[in-house]
Amino acid sequence: MSFLGGVDTSNGVVLDPESPLIGESVRGRILAFPFGIGSTVGSYAMYQLKLNKVAPRAIINQSAEPIVATGAIMSEIPMVDNIDISLIATGDRVAVNAADGTVELRDVTERHVVTSILRNRGRILILKRSDKVGSYRGSWAGVSGFVEKAETYEEAARREIVEETGLGKVRFSKMIPSRSFRDDDSVWTIHPFLFDVSSREVDIDWEHDAYAWIVPDELEEYPSVPGLHAVIKNLLEPTNL
């Protein structure tokens, strides 16, 4: 976002045809965008918005850069950075605490989910979600489920494996950082695990109606839940020590 020319300083309306916010007003709202670009005079354009009483109430950035940070300080607009703005949608009720650097989405619920990839002699297990589950019916996925109260992520992962595959003997191999994505009024936070198993004998429950042991390259042939490719790629990457 460029404030110089990108926003009408008389009324706060976004003018930039490249911006998904074109036509929206920033006036009195919390403005989230990845980062600022353009001329350093953009800091003064932000100050002009403030003088014209059409400045945003607060700014949320993926990563701060000097032009917007300078403009925010000049204009005394609270600003928070290092926020994954892909989780924020236009129209959300948002609370910003610039002193702590935190952002709260008031109407959005974060749901923690584990997803486990089971590996046996170079092949990995994927499962086809049945018609009876609540989401992504018919899509292929890892062994997944909600994290329950008073349960660690690894405990949740092991419980789901027993419930969904009947495999009791699994050996922990790897956990990678969680990833989050926005879907309607939920933020799904996925905690990915990799386990090694000694058997390919799987006993699926009602949540799935098919399974397959595939080599990772075959994954593209299976329509899968969002983000599964990236999760599997990262789980199978050799760890840099």
Add this chain to the structure above:
Amino acid sequence: MHLTRDEESVLAGEEGGGRQKAMELLVALGDIFGAERLIPVKSAQVSGASFKTIGDAGIRWLEGMSEGTRASVPSMVNPLGLDIRRWRSMGISDEFHGKQARIVAAYMSMGLRPVYSCTPYLAGYRPRRGQHLAWAESSATVFANSYIGARTNREGGPSALASAIIGKSPEYGLHLDENRFPKVEVNLPSIPEGLVPLAGYLAGKAAGNRIPLITGQALAEDEHKSFGAAVAATGAVSMYVSDRTAGHRKASDIDRSMIEERVTISSHELKRCAEELSGGDEWDLVAIGCPHSSTRELAHMAKRLKNRRPKKDCDVWFCTSRRVHSSCPQHVATLRRFGNVLCDTCMVVAPIEEMYERTATNSGKAMVYLPTLGKQKASFRTTDQLMEAISR
């Protein structure tokens, strides 16, 4: 960022709102760029001085900041939108002059020096090798880093003003040794007469955001001035390394270990660039002095024009600093027969779009800004071609 106890108390507002805001700016920028601390600077040079560029918002900001704050290190200002003494002869409106006067008053009340120039190093404030500065003007920054060997990032106007007030700058970027190595070699085997600014114009494009190593040329000081200004205008870089800058380094001292690309800009390419930027042959204005002319440059032009008469078919601006202007009254008198010798301002930040449509210049930097900021149909000519064109 680690702050000393004194810095913490400024940040907490114990020395007033203006100093607090200045400290907030420096700390926020330090955090963004991963600086560990603030370091003292020898001088500051503040951009955002023309009413044309900063507008009413800039006036209000500067007037607000000026309440209760003073510069704590020698601090200069970039060119204004007019010559303080000769603004009427430029065709500047009373309204613009009134707005510009408020900006000047705000800077004066903060104790900034009345040096309104992009060449503070020719106007009595020449830094020394190794000194840390907080300068904002891109051509001055690149000259200080590359030719003088001082150290400054290219500051924004507000952050340079914050450094003027606090006397410090966050330690990151070009303040640190590890960020001053060249990454791309730009070889200039030969530069046709008058085309040094275009060599900078093309070198900046080749460099992008990488510090270039310039090889093949031993440029004179004035050539570094015009070359660097163009490098900083077309490239996102505030420094280059030259392997033949007399007295500064031996070629064998240059660390080439990080060079990832080599390019050559031939004299043929420079001539082609001059052709592409040549524009039309009829102009409303001939504008010289971007960056501000040195005494040597004024002397050269005066010599070219000495036994000739003015043609008077367009306006002419010779832009320079007040210091250089007063150093050579005879040259100024000669040049004045052919046009306006202006101080405190230039064709990039003056409101020339209100007065002219077609401008010719000898500056690579101005060729970047005249069409955008100045809304001009711009034509590049060498200095000697322009002297020829304005005289007979």
